Amino acid sequence: MNGESRDKEFLGKGLAFPLRVNARGEIALVSGAHNLDEAIRVILSTKPGERVMRPEPSDQELLIRVRACGVCRTDLHVVDGDLTQPRLPLIPGHQIVGVVQQSGAAVTGFSVGDRIGVPWLGGSCGSCEFCSRGEENLCDDAVYTGYQINGGFAEYCVADHRFCFPIPAAYPDLQAAPLLCAGLIGFRSLNMTGAAERLGFYGFGAAAHILVQLARYQQRRVYAFTRDGDSRAQSFARKLGAVWAGGAAELPPEPLDAAIIFAPVGALVPAALHAVRKGGVVVCAGIHMSDIPSFPYALLWGERSIRSVANLTRSDGEAFMALAPRVPVQTEVTAYSLEQANEALDDLRCGRFEGAAVIVVEPDADAIGM
Numbered sequence: 076m077n078g079e080s081r082d083k084e085f086l087g088k089g090l091a092f093p094l095r096v097n098a099r100g101e102i103a104l105v106s107g108a109h110n111l112d113e114a115i116r117v118i119l120s121t122k123p124g125e126r127v128m129r130p131e132p133s134d135q136e137l138l139i140r141v142r143a144c145g146v147c148r149t150d151l152h153v154v155d156g157d158l159t160q161p162r163l164p165l166i167p168g169h170q171i172v173g174v175v176q177q178s179g180a181a182v183t184g185f186s187v188g189d190r191i192g193v194p195w196l197g198g199s200c201g202s203c204e205f206c207s208r209g210e211e212n213l214c215d216d217a218v219y220t221g222y223q224i225n226g227g228f229a230e231y232c233v234a235d236h237r238f239c240f241p242i243p244a245a246y247p248d249l250q251a252a253p254l255l256c257a258g259l260i261g262f263r264s265l266n267m268t269g270a271a272e273r274l275g276f277y278g279f280g281a282a283a284h285i286l287v288q289l290a291r292y293q294q295r296r297v298y299a300f301t302r303d304g305d306s307r308a309q310s311f312a313r314k315l316g317a318v319w320a321g322g323a324a325e326l327p328p329e330p331l332d333a334a335i336i337f338a339p340v341g342a343l344v345p346a347a348l349h350a351v352r353k354g355g356v357v358v359c360a361g362i363h364m365s366d367i368p369s370f371p372y373a374l375l376w377g378e379r380s381i382r383s384v385a386n387l388t389r390s391d392g393e394a395f396m397a398l399a400p401r402v403p404v405q406t407e408v409t410a411y412s413l414e415q416a417n418e419a420l421d422d423l424r425c426g427r428f429e430g431a432a433v434i435v436v437e438p439d440a441d442a443i444g445m
Contacts, residue, residue: 117166118228118416127166130225130233137185137236138177139193144227145170145252146411146419146432147281148339149195152363153222154420162223167416168434169195169220170255171227171234172248182236190242192396193234194255196386197224212386219386228416230436240392245400253406253431254399257281259387262395264335264360265289267382271332275300275350277323278338279312280423281431282360285404286335291316292402298327300343302426311429326350335360344381345370353377360384408433 115129132138150167152158171193175185185191197220199211206214220226220234242251261282268274274290276283277300287297299312303322312320319327323343330352336343336359344367347357354377362385375381407430411419419432 115230116413117230118168118413127229129231132177132179132182132233134179134181135235135237136179136233137175137182137191137239139171139173139191139232139234140176141171141173141227141230141232141436142438143172143248143252143436144168144434145255145257145281146416146423146434147195147256148423149256149362150221151420151424152339157363158222160223162225165221166225166227166229166232167221168226168228169193169197169222170252170257170433171220171232172242172251172255173227173232176231179236185236185239185241190248191234192240192242192251192255193220193227193232194238194240194259194387194392195219195221196388197238198235209388209390212388212391217386227436228413228434230413238389240396243396243400245403249408249410249433249435250406252433253281253285253408254396254404256387257431258285258399258404258406259391259395260360260384261286261335261337262289262398263387263391264358264384266391267358267384268333268335268356271356272296273327273329273332274298275327275331275334275347276312276317277334277336277343277347278340279308279317279320280337280426282337283335284311284315284407284430287312287315287317288402288404289398298331300325305426308426308429331355333358336364337361339364341365341367345374348374348379348381351379353379355379357381358384362386406431410435 117127147170153161153167173191175187175189175191198218199206199214200216203214218224225232265286273296275298279299279301290297297317299317299320300323301308303324309320323346327350331350333356334347334351336347339361341364409428409432411434413434413436416434422428423432
């Protein structure tokens, strides 16, 4: 947004606060706005530490006390304005681990006290051609956690129980949170590579560090591509089982059967096409990517293909949550407090940590000392 700050009133479920939107696009309560009873601490857009009214669940919803919430590159795309249809004001965060505090009248399958996971896909229409085929990830009326639905950078959230998952008992909250997007999107991306044995991962962050473990479990070979000169990330990839790691501009020692691009950099598409064999596939796993530069048709020729990944389905979540403990997938996380959410986002942007970042809202006693 440009120009001077200006007051607006946004009406959301359970709250109606005057808000100030400044020239940087940050949203904050206007000075003098009244907090309501049962206020909760949240990260409201990019402004930490504000308080809003605790949400109330509808018939199909659960009220969840948040314990932890993963930090995802999609959160950056939301707060940076790359994704252009947010509900404002917005509480970000879509890799939520928490405990059910209250159930709506129509909820089945979950009870008060259950530990639960809330992913990116928060709801769909249930009746369109895509939903009817089990492809609710493509529904035109789908809504998303931390984008059109308030997310988990808060002490409480509500979520449609039909789009939530039980958390495997083997995972403490901190380690479970990255499974809910980095793991799920990585799992869907891997499935799009078919039986590929030689896999290239472009960008080695939260999703790739989970997926390399799954690929090894399936006896595939992973070649990791990082920012040029990022020896720390390359060492991390090799530690987790990559057979080779190098810069994104390099060619692997042998042609790839498939490549998955996690980094939101369009220039990696022709680079990945150059690295895959004839008949290979390049999978673009992100929700946003910079423009793809033009490239010669010869890179695509030979029945190479490019495809994207859009969100996730509930069947993806059920399959991955059952598989992860069998591998077992082990997530490496850097923990931040709720008040440090902006720091976590900046560290993600600059690649200052390995693996995943997680906002700890309510510490899990079982995870202390891990």
